[in-house]
Every structure is written in C-alpha cells, then in structure tokens.
Amino acid sequence: MNPLETLKTAITNSFRSKLRTTLTVLAIFVGAFTLTITNGLGTGISNYIDSQVAAVGASNAFTVTKADTGSGLGSGPQKYDPNTRVLAAGGRPGSTQVALTQADLDKIGAVPGITGVSPVTRLNTAYIQWNNQDKYQLSVSVLAGAQPQLDAGQNLDDGSQAPQIILPSSYVAALGFSDSAQAVGQEVTIGIPDATGTMRTVTATINGIEQNALLSSGGAFINKALSTALAQAQATGTPATSAPVYTTATATFAPSSGAQIAGMKNQLSAAGYSAQTLDDRIGTVKTVINGIIGVLDAFAVIALVAAGFGIVNTLLMSVQERTREIGLMKAMGMGSGSVFALFSTEAAFIGLLGSLIGSAAAIALGTVVSHALARGPLSDLAGLQILSFAPGPVALVIVLVMAIAFIAGTLPAWRAARQNPIDSLRYE
C-alpha cells in the first residue's frame, strides 16, 4: 500500500464510525481550544508589555548612576572627599545622590561593549501653553531609544533642527485642542526658569500624541533640538566656573546576549557605578505574567493528556472491531508496517481534525472577545489586545496535538500490526 493510499484509507476508516470519531475529536477539541486560548493570551499580553516597555526606553541601554558606597545602616557618616560632589536626590528627605562628572562619563564609555554615553540633564520645565490659553505643568524627558505608542502624528526626529515634542493624550483637551489630530503640528510655548529664577520661554511643534500607557510617567518626550534649546534657557545666568554635573547617564550598547550584558554590568559595578537595564526594572512584571500563562498552559496540557487516553480508547475499539478485517488484509499480504501505518495515520488524522477545529474556534472566539474587551472594560489600556494569535505558536499547538494523538495511536496500531492473520480471522 503506498502512503497516499494509506492516508486515503485511514481517513475513510476514521469516518466509518462517525459517533466514536466525533466524540474523540470533541475531546481533542477541548484540549486544542484551551491551549490555543492560553497561547493567545500569552502572545497578547507579552506583545502589549513589549510595546509598553519600548515606550519607556530602549532595551539596549543602561541607566547608570554612581554607586552609593556606604550609606547602609550602621556604617556611620561618610568621610569627605573633595573629589566627589553630591546632589540632592528625589528619595527620602535628606538623601543625596553622588553626582557624575565628565571624568565619570569617560570611565563609563571606556567599558568594553558600551557604544555611547550621554548624561541625563534634568530639565526643570515649569509649564506648557497653547494659543495663550491656560498654562499646565509639564515634565519632559529625552527620548533615549524609547518608542512611544502614538495616537496621532509621528515619532520624534532627533536629527531635525526644529524643536519637537510628543505630548501624553491627557494634555490634548486640557490645552484646548478638540482632538489629537488637531494638536499635531501646532506650536506650543514651554516655560522654563533660568539659573537666576527668571522665566524663559521656548516654542516647540507638537509632533505626536502618545496613547495612554501602562508604564508612562505622564511626561512629554522631546527631541534633541528642543532639549538643547531648553538646556540653554535653563543654564542662562549660571556662574561660568561651575562645571556641569549629572545625576544619571544613559549608556547604550550594541544588541548583546544576556551574558554579555551581565558582564558589562559587573565591570560597571567594579568601577563604582550601578547600571540597570529596562528589563531589570520591568522584569518582575513579565515574570509574574509568564508564570500565570505557564499555569494555564499546564491545565491545557492536562486536558490534552485526557484527550490522548480518549484516542487510545477509540483506536483500541476500532482495532477490536476490525480484527477480522486486519486478519484478512494480512492474509492478502499486507505487511505489519502498513497495518501500523494505517492505524497510526488514522490517529494522527483524528488529532489533526480535533486540533484544527479547536484552534479555529479558539481564534474566532478569542478575536471576538478580545475586540469586545478592548472596546469595553479594557478601553483605558489603549493598544491592549488581550488575545492575539500568531501563526507560529498556533501551528505549534496543532503539531503538538497531532503528536499526542499519534503517540496515543501507536499502542493500538502496534496491537493491530502484530496479530497473526489466521488468529485475527478466527477471532469472534
């Protein structure tokens, strides 16, 4: 019997006992459905987390600060060193942050693997205003590799000479725009106090509006041209002798493996700096979500194992029922290999049928539910599709279910194959 003939016969045979095949397919359907849904949940949530994380910062950058060398409990006051400078930090009252100087930046840049270091200048912007309407408080940050999810407009262009800004969507109505689309392209005025306390203004163009995001700080993103302009305005009147100091710096590196990143971190920490990647800061959230999805997947696999026993039972009954037929085929010269192939193909076909229907139903239902949720209860989290189905994982689910069905089918198939023709024919 050639493979095509085996396939055709196996398919015909599986439809011979319709009720039994239907029940087995249903059992597999439940397993495949559950597995596809949990899989979609995993894909959907991690897609969302990834896009949210990308909106906050680049994945190939460290946030570097000078390590606090000993403000632990009981270590007593630190000895004064004329070479270190401290800045008041945003922690508990009285806490300070050792400042980074140009020498520190050079040292960080010298660590192998680091491709660039840029200091983070604190821009203490005071307000934003459009068209002489009400003024609103504003905090800004430089877009260091972050990819905010936009409602309207375009991302910032760091190469442009024109000052550009991306505003959170909460500013749209407050500043007096009717919607996001109207805001894009408008000129806004940003107020920033200089070193002497005099308010200075800088104008910028709104380049885009950011969606409500899970991890956003509520601040605006600005491009290089605008940050330079703001920094100049802020520095006006600063005594010329005062050397610039920074609380933090951003160190970028080429895309690297986890081990390489850990290596760079160790080197930075040996040099007296503490470096954190974005993953370090967001990692725990992801771990928790992955854990939950793992548990759901485990339940789906349990359902599938139960379905596997269903397949064993179905095929054993099928073998029993067809004992004489198997004997006849063997008496006519059908080899044991062909008999085995026939029954295991039948098992795999039942598996394929169940997993195709299960996955298709899961995708259809999942898409509908996901859209409904995105419009209803989850509408505050823009861009969240709680269930999303990627072709890869879905194909993997189908193959996995087929493999389980095939393995379940090998026992009955082997039983069918090893029978002696005349013993099978004599079977009552």
Add this chain to the structure above:
Amino acid sequence: MPVPILSTRDLTKTYGRGPDRFDALRGVSLDIERGDSVAIVGKSGSGKSTLMHLLALLDTPGGGTVHVDGTDARNLSGRRLNALRNQMFGFVFQQFFLNHATSVLDNVVLPLKIAGVGARERRARGMAVLEQLELADKARNKAGNLSGGQKQRVVIARALANNPRVLFADEPTGNLDTATGRVVEDILFDLNQNHGITLITVTHDHDLAARFNRRLYIRDGQLITTDEEHAA
C-alpha cells in the same frame, strides 16, 4: 520431475499447552503439482482447515516444513512472505469476510490496493474479474446487500483479482443451497481446467470431493488412505 508448487514434510501443529493441549496435525507429508485440483476431505476437527492454513502460509507450523515452489517458507523474509500471499495465493474464506459497508468493487480490489496498484488499473482489473463471474452489474452495490451465492462469487472474485497461481477454498459450497453450490463449483473447476490455476479445497462433502483430481483424506491430524475413510 518438476518441482511441486506446494510440498510439506512431517507437518505438525499443536494448540494450547498442558492438559488443554490439542494436536491438530501430527506429521503430514504431501506434494501438490502445478495445475492439480486437490480436495482435502475430513470431518470437523480432523485438522483439514489447519492443514490448508499452513499450506497458504497464514499460520506457522509447530514442526516440519512447507516448501513453496521449492523454497522453504521458513527462510522467507516478511516482505517476500507478504508478496507471496498477495500475488501467488488466492483464498476463498468460508465466512466470506466481506466489508459490508463498502461496494462490491472495493471489496474485490482489496488485494490490488495492498499490492500498491494504481486506482485506475485497480478499477479495470476489478471490473474484468467481476465480468468473469457475471457480477459486473453489482459492482456498485453494497456488499452487505447481496445474496449468499452472490457473496460467495464476490469472495472468489476477490481471490482472483491479483491473478493467483494457487486458489484455496474453505468449504466453498458449505453455506449455499444445492443449485447455487453447483454454480460455484462449476466456476472453480473452470478456473482450474481453463486457466491453469491450482485448486485446493477443504470440504466434508463427498460428492464435491469426487469431482477433484485428487482427494486427501485426513483424520485426527494424519493423512489416511481412501479405503479407511470409507470404512469409517
């Protein structure tokens, strides 16, 4: 002297063990020539069916040898054995073993399907053999809807589909009324005489046995002479 197509030496077969032990065959030696027609005659439980199953290589003997065309069957690989069962032997089972849910044609071409013959040729050859047995008009019918005589003819057609050289028949007329039985007998002898197929038939019907070239009488697992059987 030509090599016999089937030949056995000291063939034994035992079922069960211990107190349940039953010796179905106790040393059978015979030779069957090409084109011969042989009836294996004996009562129920005499071992005649066991002997035929061993001759058709459907079962493994407890002891002794079966030679097919001069080759010892014990030395045949699984593949050669399957090819032999498929191409050289045709078997007409007493219980028919038809698949009632599928068509007559599908039942008849089963040996061809196992042999890996393509669908088109399968159909042509299946129709040819059904034509030969005057069943062409039933080709599309479900096998379950046929009468006993028609079923028996379908089983013969199935056995003939792959042009076997030896046709085994187990009580071919046992389930049929006299008139239908006579028709089936005529078909079998026509195949033997006009198509050169070696015919080996198991029967307990002495009238049928009388039409064969040779009769092998078997009692309690051993071949006996004709006279003894008639005396018994």
